[in-house]
Amino acid sequence: MEAFLYLEDGTVYKGKGFGYKGTAFGEIVFNTSMTGYQEILTDPSYAGQIITLTYPLIGNYGVNEKFNESFKSFARGLVVKSISNTPSNYMSMESIDQMLKNMGVVGIYDVDTRSITRKIRNGGSLKCIITNEFTLDEVDDEKNFFKDALFKIIKNEKDDYMKKVGTKNKYRIEGKGFRVALLDFGVKQNIIRNLVKRNCDITVFPYYAKYDEIISINPQGILLSNGPGDPKCAVEAIETVKKLIGKVPIFGICMGHQVLSLAFGADTYKMKYGHRGGNHGVKDLKKDRCYITSQNHGYAVNVKSLENTGLIVTHINLNDETVEGLRHVSLPVFSVQFHPEGAPGPNDSEYLFDEFINLMDKEWHHESKI
Incomplete structure (x- = not known):
C-alpha cells in the first residue's frame, strides 16, 4: 500500500506502508541505534512521536516480547528505509510488521531516511503526519485537512504523556x-x-x-x-x-x-x-x-x-x-x-x-x- 510522510515545512516523502493501517500525527525524531528497534518502539519516552530509524535494514532478527521495555508501544509511527519480513532468529516470535499491527503503530518504508535525518539535524525538530491509508489522489484532495491538522498539533498539543x-x-x-x-x-x-x-x-x-x-x-x-x-x-x-x-x-x-x-x-x-x-x-x-x-x-x-x-x-x-x-x-x-x-x-x-x-x-x- 502507498504511504506518505508530511513535514510541517511542506516536504512530502512517498513510500510504502506497513504495520497498522491508519494516519498518525506527532513530532518526528530520529534514532541512530544499529539494533534494538523493539526496545526503541516500546520505550515509553517515545510517547506521541514518529520515530525515524537511521539504520537502513529493520526487522531482520524479528521480535520477542520478553525484550519489550513496556507492555505496548506509545510511539505513533515508525519510518524506516527497508524492512525484513523474513527474520532469521531462533527466538523470533513475529515480524516487526505484525508487531506494529498488534500495537497500533503506523509504519512507512522505502523512503530516504538519510534525507529526513539531515533535515531534522539542520532545521530542528518538526511536526509531521504519517499515513498509509490514502492513495496519492486522495492525499492531494486532503491537503487542507493535513495542513489544518498540523496547525492544531503545533498550537494545541500539550499532553502530559x-x-x-x-x-x-x-x-x-x-x-x-x-x-x-x-x-x-x-x-x-x-x-x-x-x-x-x-x-x-x-x-x-x-x-x-x-x-x-x-x-x-x-x-x-x-x-x-x-x-x-x-x-x-x-x-x-x-x-x-x-x-x-x-x-x-x-x-x-x-x-x-x-x-x-x-x-x-x-x-x-x-x-x-x-x-x-x-x-x-x-x-x-x-x-x-x-x-x-x-x-x-x-x-x-x-x-x-x-x-x-x-x-x-x-x-x-x-x-x-x-x-x-x-x-x-x-x-x-x-x-x-x-x-x-x-x-x-x-x-x-x-x-x-x-x-x-x-x-x-x-x-x-x-x-x-x-
Whole structure:
C-alpha cells in the first residue's frame, strides 16, 4: 500500500506502508541505534512521536516480547528505509510488521531516511503526519485537512504523556535489599530489572504521588525514572522531590535527572533535535573516562542555571557538551541524562546502579532514619 510522510515545512516523502493501517500525527525524531528497534518502539519516552530509524535494514532478527521495555508501544509511527519480513532468529516470535499491527503503530518504508535525518539535524525538530491509508489522489484532495491538522498539533498539543504512560496505581516488587521508591514517569523495564538484580525491594508510584504516601513505605532510596515530554509538565513531582531532598538518597535517570534539576531551582530547555541512539559519547569528569551511552531525550538542563543550586556537573556529552550528569556537593543526590540500563545498547554505565546501592548503604547502614 502507498504511504506518505508530511513535514510541517511542506516536504512530502512517498513510500510504502506497513504495520497498522491508519494516519498518525506527532513530532518526528530520529534514532541512530544499529539494533534494538523493539526496545526503541516500546520505550515509553517515545510517547506521541514518529520515530525515524537511521539504520537502513529493520526487522531482520524479528521480535520477542520478553525484550519489550513496556507492555505496548506509545510511539505513533515508525519510518524506516527497508524492512525484513523474513527474520532469521531462533527466538523470533513475529515480524516487526505484525508487531506494529498488534500495537497500533503506523509504519512507512522505502523512503530516504538519510534525507529526513539531515533535515531534522539542520532545521530542528518538526511536526509531521504519517499515513498509509490514502492513495496519492486522495492525499492531494486532503491537503487542507493535513495542513489544518498540523496547525492544531503545533498550537494545541500539550499532553502530559507522563500520566498516560506511567503507572496509575502503586505496586510492589519484593526483594530482600534496600527499599526503593520508584517514581514512574514512564519507566523502562530494564531499570526495574537492574534494581531487581541488586535485590532491591521496589515500590513503584505514579509520578504524581504525594510526599506522605511515598514516605509511608519508609524508603531508603528514591529513583526518578525516565519518561516522555517536557519535564516542566511534572509540576506535582517537582514539588514532591523538593520535600524529599535531604531526607533520602535520590538517583534520577533522564526525565528524573531533569525533574531533580528543576526541584533544585535549575532550568531546562528544549533541544534543537535531541539525543536518541545507542552510540552517544559521554565523559565522566571525575573519573576522566569516556563511555558510550544509550540516550533518548529532547530536553536538557541549562548549565548556566546551576549556579547557587548546590549541583555540580559530573558528566558531559562529547558531541555538544550538554549536561549529562549532576551530583549535589553535600547531599546524597545524583542523576544522569543518559540511560545506564541501556539495553540493547551499551552497558558501560550500569555501574551507576551500584553507586546508587553504595550511596544507600553509606547513608542508612540497613536501618531507616526517617
